[in-house]
Amino acid sequence: MNIQRKELLVTSFALFSLFFGAGNLLLPPLLGYNAGENWLWVTIGFMITAVVIPIIGILAHARLQGTLFDFGKKVSPVFSLIYCIIIYIIAVAIPSPRTAAATHEIAIHPAFGTSPLLTSAIYFSLVLIFVLNRSKILNVIGKFLTPFIVIMLLAVIGIGLSSSTFTTGVSQFETPIVTGILEGYQTFDAIGAVVVGAVIIISLKFKNMKVSAFESKRKLIRQSGFIAGTGLFIIYAGLISVGAYYGSEIEVNSELSSDMQRANLLRGISIASLGEFGNTVLSILISLACFTTAIGIVAGTADYFKGLLNDSQTVYILTAIIACVLGVVVGQLDFNSIIMVAVPVLLCVYPITIILILLNVLPERLATPFVFRVVVFITFLFSIPDVVGFISPSEGLKTFTAFIPFAKHSLGWVLPALLAFIVTSLLQSKSTTAKA
Incomplete structure (x- = not known):
């Protein structure tokens, strides 16, 4: 039952990184900016759907230790099959391409002026390479990419708060908590919990860890979930508060699309915190955060269809390729367009996902x-x-x-x-x- 600290940290970092993508980085600062004096209430609402529910989802995975199919099979096998297919189609059609769109708009295009097609093609080629090297996902993400992401995020938040005048604007929200809850939908973290949780389960089977026993694995997943959740809480609260306190210092053009408002605000905070070097930090940060999430989504989808069709490795490879090609195609849309397509889908699927998570614990x-x-x-x-x-x-x-x-x-x-x-x-x- 002893769980080595190294194994726990690697799994926790990997879980955090698989959660933390484009929306997780871009949404909180503008949410805080618009919340102004009510940023704390917005934070509470945001945490419900962006941290609490997803981590409960990980706890449900620790209990079930199966696939996404196990989440809905008590309703009926047919329902669970349809639900799984819909979830994975949504995952590869919306949040996965959204990571490429965000990377292009904020990190790549301003620096190199390249086309969305070139960015998406290179981006998903790299994603495919990682996904096909399935057994290395936890190690690479948990040991190398995530610590770098966390250090940069804490630097932006810490320096930003220490140099802020701590003045906030007037809140633009009538019901801050509800706004935070609904904005948390946009992170896709509840759906992410049921998708990337399965990735973690399968990755533990691939790794030569001392967690082969059911109880040991459950303990590892639960502890990793709490650590990742704490990390998400700190980062989200930090980004929202920085957005709120910089409300009087950074001009956000209300005539711009909401995605450009988010990008400009985050860029302004990074530059104010780290100087002109902040632009470089922001570009690297967004690229890595989006990249690790895309890997988790594509790997989770390929894992599911592989298991559905007689554990076929060929199916795994074909699914990964199709998901990446779809990512390239949809990645041509701008970030805000993808969000607008996502909203009606989320309003239907998210409540069912939340209920399945809660019932399964x-x-x-x-x-x-x-x-x-x-x-x-x-x-x-x-x-x-x-x-x-x-x-x-x-x-x-x-x-x-x-x-x-x-x-x-x-x-x-x-x-x-x-x-x-x-x-x-x-x-x-x-x-x-x-x-x-």
Whole structure:
């Protein structure tokens, strides 16, 4: 049961890096900037969906020690199969290309003026090389890339806060906590938890670690999850606070697209913290953060389809190639366009993912297949108005959703899911008592 410190640190760093990508770096500073005096409340909301839920997802992986399929199989095998395919398609079609788009717009194009096609082609060629060398992922990311990312992030945050005047602007948010929760969706971290958690599980099988026993592996994954979560918390809170405190010092042009606002603010903070060298640091930081996340997404997707089709290595290679080609194609879009495509998808899939994560960490007597089926169905049902409202808002829909608590904040599924869980748990308990 003894877990060597080196193994724990490597796994923790790898997990942190697989989480920390384009959105994780670009979203928090502008969120803090717009939150102004309410940055702490926004931070609390952001942490719920960008740290707490994802780390619970890792704990669920530690408990299941299977694949993403195991997360939904209590609903039904057919549901879980469809859910897995949708999740992996979303992963390779949105967050993975988004990492390439962010790298191009912020790190590569300003320095070299190259086309998005060239950047994406080189970027995903390198991703493919790492993914095909599957057994080295944990070592390379955990030992080398992540420590460098963390050191640079802490330097920007630490120097930035120490040189700040600690003045904030007026908040632009009516409900800061809710805004933080919804902005946390954009990090894709809950989906990332169920995808990269599986990558960690399989990577541990590849590595010659002293964690072959189920309990030892569970302990390693749980401890790594808590360490990675603590790291994410510190970095997110730091980036949000720096964005808030630099609100009066850096001009963010409101006429620019939101992605350019994010990029310009982060660049301004880096330069203010580290001088002109900050531009170089920012470029390297974004490139590495995005790159490690893309590796995790593509490897996770290839792992799943490999397992689905008789553990075929050929399927693994073909899936990785297709995912990288798709990344090159979609990577031609700008960062903000990819986010706008992502929002309606997230409003539907994210609630189901959150529910599956929460149910999978509960004891089996509380989270029976019956409970899974009812709660997931109710969650899906009440997330539909959020999706329809984003795509095609109408007065009739607003009248209907006015009767659903939190619906105006795109969280209309929360209370119905909670009530469904309570009612089904009580019914399950009565049924068990009657049989006894």
